[in-house]
Amino acid sequence: MLEQTLHERWLIFFPILFMSLLFPFSSAATDKVNTLSIDKASVPWKHLSFKGKQLFAKLVAEVELTSPSKSELDAAFISSPQGVPIATKKSGVLIIDTKISVKSIILPKVKLQNVAWFDPTTLSAMQYVRQRIGLNDAKKTYRFTDKGVFKFTKQPIDEKEILQIPERWTAVKEQFFPYNPGKMGCLDITVPMPIIYFISASKISDFEKPVTICVFNKTEVIYLDIQKEPVESVQLNYTEIKGEQVTQRNTLILAEVLSLKARSTSPDKAVDNFTLVGLQGNIRIYIDPKLRVPVQLKGDYQGLGELELKLQQMTHR
Numbered sequence: 063m064l065e066q067t068l069h070e071r072w073l074i075f076f077p078i079l080f081m082s083l084l085f086p087f088s089s090a091a092t093d094k095v096n097t098l099s100i101d102k103a104s105v106p107w108k109h110l111s112f113k114g115k116q117l118f119a120k121l122v123a124e125v126e127l128t129s130p131s132k133s134e135l136d137a138a139f140i141s142s143p144q145g146v147p148i149a150t151k152k153s154g155v156l157i158i159d160t161k162i163s164v165k166s167i168i169l170p171k172v173k174l175q176n177v178a179w180f181d182p183t184t185l186s187a188m189q190y191v192r193q194r195i196g197l198n199d200a201k202k203t204y205r206f207t208d209k210g211v212f213k214f215t216k217q218p219i220d221e222k223e224i225l226q227i228p229e230r231w232t233a234v235k236e237q238f239f240p241y242n243p244g245k246m247g248c249l250d251i252t253v254p255m256p257i258i259y260f261i262s263a264s265k266i267s268d269f270e271k272p273v274t275i276c277v278f279n280k281t282e283v284i285y286l287d288i289q290k291e292p293v294e295s296v297q298l299n300y301t302e303i304k305g306e307q308v309t310q311r312n313t314l315i316l317a318e319v320l321s322l323k324a325r326s327t328s329p330d331k332a333v334d335n336f337t338l339v340g341l342q343g344n345i346r347i348y349i350d351p352k353l354r355v356p357v358q359l360k361g362d363y364q365g366l367g368e369l370e371l372k373l374q375q376m377t378h379r
Contacts, residue, residue, distance in 0.1 A: 098260070099265070099268055106353055112125070118366045126158070135155060139205070140214060148207060159175070169197060174192075174195075210238055211241070248283060254279070254336070261356060273288045273289070274288075283327055287325065288321070289323070293316050297313075
């Protein structure tokens with residue numbers, strides 16, 4: 063009788079145990095990505111210029127934020143052979159255009175341009191263009207859809223084409239990288255450069271605990287954890303442009319610091335060199351707490367050591 067009672071209890075307990083083990087794993091993905099609190103109106107800048115150098119390399123980065131017209135969007139967006147392309151919503155679209163120039167003792171001069179079309183309230187990427195000239199020349203266009211990312215690559219076929227503009231390059235390659243946003247817990251998927259906008263559009267207090275966003279990195283979606291670190295003093299010397307007023311700022315501030323940590327959506331898998339404004343590794347962003355503007359960025363440049371990018375010019379919106 064006792065054995066029968068224990069057997070009946072086990073039959074009841076086992077399904078409960080199984081369900082309790084199952085559901086935390088199924089809900090864990092949805093808990094990995096935070097609900098973002100983004101205030102587009104709080105972003106004070108439309109153009110930022112950074113410069114940095116170390117023993118082997120010098121890097122200059124120009125970051126511009128614009129609002130495209132519908133006709134500009136129609137002309138820029140490419141189609142995708144798979145999935146439904148991410149469409150614009152009532153919140154509109156912003157473009158963040160980053161031009162990077164790198165001079166290195168070891169490598170030839172390289173010019174990079176990264177352009178991202180994204181939703182200003184969710185960071186959701188619609189299209190992303192990465193262009194490199196000077197080394198391994200290529201123009202890669204990524205169109206985001208509900209089922210994955212369509213990648214269209216153009217490269218010069220020979221040395222003669224290298225001298226031509228990218229639109230005349232004839233080596234073409236198409237790829238599609240599928241993903242399941244729901245399985246990864248990703249409500250929206252962005253790309254690296256809108257992170258600069260996101261930091262200005264958020265409160266520093268939001269990062270007291272890690273804020274996790276989903277970022278498409280080269281061929282896959284990764285998790286990016288952004289967290290507040292102890293404040294640090296930073297010496298600034300940059301030009302501030304507000305309308306017709308030009309002011310030179312030379313001051314020491316106590317900057318808020320945010321660290322960026324990239325990790326794979328798959329357990330025990332390494333992330334393939336997440337890059338922001340040419341920087342990799344232990345990336346840190348320093349923010350002026352009053353202006354809510356990134357004033358300094360630190361990270362590694364292609365294994366050549368740490369590079370520190372300091373704000374040179376800021377233009378208000």
